[in-house]
Amino acid sequence: xxxxxxxxxxxxxxxxxxxxxxxxxxxxxxxxxxxxxxxxxxxxxxxxxxxxxxxxxxxxxxxxxxxxxxxxxxxxxxxxxxxxxxxxxxxx
Amino acid sequence: xxxxxxxxxxxxxxxxxxxxxxxxxxxxxxxxxxxxxxxxxxxxxxxxxxxxxxxxxxxxxxxxxxxxxxxxxxxxxxxxxxxxxxxxxxxxxxxxxxxxxxxxxxxxxxxxxxxxxxxxxxxxxxxxxxxxxxxxxxxxxxxxxxxxxxxxxxxxxxxxxxxxxxxxxxxxxxxxxxxxxxxxxxxxxxxxxxxxxxxxxxxxxxxxxxxxxxxxxxxxxxxxxxxxxxxxxxxxxxxxxxxxxxxxxxxxxxxxxxxxxxxxxxxxxxxxxxxxxxxxxxxxxxxxxxxxxxxxxxxxxxxxxxxxxxxxxxxxxxxxxxxxxxxxxxxxxxxxxxxxxxxxxxxxxxxxxxxxxxxxxxxxxxxxxxxxxxxxxxxxxxxxxxxxxxx
Numbered sequence: 001x002x003x004x005x006x007x008x009x010x011x012x013x014x015x016x017x018x019x020x021x022x023x024x025x026x027x028x029x030x031x032x033x034x035x036x037x038x039x040x041x042x043x044x045x046x047x048x049x050x051x052x053x054x055x056x057x058x059x060x061x062x063x064x065x066x067x068x069x070x071x072x073x074x075x076x077x078x079x080x081x082x083x084x085x086x087x088x089x090x091x092x
Numbered sequence: 093x094x095x096x097x098x099x100x101x102x103x104x105x106x107x108x109x110x111x112x113x114x115x116x117x118x119x120x121x122x123x124x125x126x127x128x129x130x131x132x133x134x135x136x137x138x139x140x141x142x143x144x145x146x147x148x149x150x151x152x153x154x155x156x157x158x159x160x161x162x163x164x165x166x167x168x169x170x171x172x173x174x175x176x177x178x179x180x181x182x183x184x185x186x187x188x189x190x191x192x193x194x195x196x197x198x199x200x201x202x203x204x205x206x207x208x209x210x211x212x213x214x215x216x217x218x219x220x221x222x223x224x225x226x227x228x229x230x231x232x233x234x235x236x237x238x239x240x241x242x243x244x245x246x247x248x249x250x251x252x253x254x255x256x257x258x259x260x261x262x263x264x265x266x267x268x269x270x271x272x273x274x275x276x277x278x279x280x281x282x283x284x285x286x287x288x289x290x291x292x293x294x295x296x297x298x299x300x301x302x303x304x305x306x307x308x309x310x311x312x313x314x315x316x317x318x319x320x321x322x323x324x325x326x327x328x329x330x331x332x333x334x335x336x337x338x339x340x341x342x343x344x345x346x347x348x349x350x351x352x353x354x355x356x357x358x359x360x361x362x363x364x365x366x367x368x369x370x371x372x373x374x375x376x377x378x379x380x381x382x383x384x385x386x387x388x389x390x391x392x393x394x395x396x397x398x399x400x401x402x403x404x405x406x407x408x409x410x411x412x413x414x415x416x417x418x419x420x421x422x423x424x425x426x427x428x429x430x431x432x433x434x435x436x437x438x439x440x441x442x443x444x445x446x447x448x449x450x451x452x453x454x455x456x457x458x459x460x461x462x463x464x465x466x467x468x469x470x471x472x473x474x475x476x477x478x479x480x481x482x483x
Contacts, residue, residue, distance in 0.1 A: 013237070013265070014235055014236065014237045014238070014265060015198050015199045015236060015237020015238075015265070016237070017174075017198065019146070019172065019174075021172060027146065029146060029147070029174040029198070030174075030237070031176065031198075031199045031237045031239060031265075031266060032312070034098070034146050034147070034174075087310075088265060088266070088310045
């Protein structure tokens with residue numbers, strides 16, 4: 001496990017991809033599994049391009065969800081990415 | 093009404109250059125002349141995607157034996173399916189691999205029989221190990237998700253630690269270690285393959301240590317159900333998550349379901365995948381809980397293991413509607429225990445078989461690769477397929 005830092009640049013791991021089709025919720029596809037994404041999950045993963053840093057992703061999501069507590073957003077994104085890294089879906 | 097199958101398992105062909113003694117293919121293999129056309133497979137992939145299926149596993153036999161594998165990958169990916177190739181690697185070169193990657197392949201699973209060439213080739217029944225190692229090198233240079241599949245049994249379990257180290261050096265993202273499941277050719281060779289209790293317990297410890305050590309590689313481990321207290325949730329429940337289509341187009345709820353008598357399996361050439369999934373009698377036969385006998389019917393585990401495996405119930409207990417005989421609560425558990433007793437009391441004589449003459453020299457000497465090769469039933473090929481030269 002790599003520790004997530006503000007300067008980490010998360011990206012989808014090899015063989016993991018986001019499926020976004022008309023009329024259905026976004027789904028993350030990976031070896032032997034899927035994850036149906038709810039809420040801002042797809043918004044976060046779309047930004048995991050290996051370029052944006054964790055801090056930049058957090059800032060963009062905070063800007064998009066202005067009514068939510070920014071610290072809560074950061075915490076949620078951190079635990080979401082940690083979980084996905086444990087499942088080898090995200091590389092840091 | 094059930095939800096869509098999560099994955100379609102497409103057995104593209106039963107032809108295979110390997111002759112592995114643990115092969116899960118049925119004993120009755122489909123001939124090349126029976127295989128579906130490219131067009132029919134393409135239509136099946138499109139129908140699966142429309143039904144809501146997300147993954148397709150291209151398997152066999154050896155899927156590379158199909159000359160149209162690249163167009164099939166392209167069709168599956170174009171239909172929106174996550175595309176996985178399960179292969180021995182024999183028949184894969186740099187050019188063909190890059191065409192598969194270009195076509196949109198997402199994930200590749202490459203199987204190994206052992207870490208050491210001669211024993212790997214003995215299990216595979218042909219010379220394949222060295223080529224597989226070369227193929228692994230090619231795969232690790234692509235952007236594909238790469239899984240190394242290891243099938244373990246009594247013949248190679250004592251080397252599990254070194255087999256895992258070998259797999260690690262191939263630089264995969266995942267290692268899948270699966271104990272043999274006893275269907276098809278593996279069931280025929282059960283006496284030679286079933287591990288002892290000591291080996292199974294040691295394998296669990298070895299895998300735990302490897303998981304601790306290999307943090308960067310994901311290890312999936314399938315334990316042998318003969319030694320379990322409760323059955324495996326076979327296929328995630330009958331016709332609940334998965335659909336298998338065999339090389340001739342026959343749709344099955346499980347690879348081995350063809351052995352169950354009295355079920356009519358529909359063909360994708362004649363019926364839509366949706367109709368087969370939702371309406372066909374074979375898919376509905378053991379779906380849900382209505383079919384369940386006691387002790388399953390009132391068991392609180394029925395929503396976790398779905399009564400276990402219908403094929404195993406038929407193969408061991410002679411009744412596909414019985415509780416899986418590996419379950420400790422099954423009235424047929426004694427049939428499994430009798431096999432385990434035989435294996436554990438005298439694993440070596442179980443190796444040698446009842447034909448070994450008493451006092452016929454050194455027992456150890458009989459337990460050689462040569463003796464094994466003569467005794468095992470190697471998987472054959474469908475009629476008309478030229479075999480690779482034997483060892």
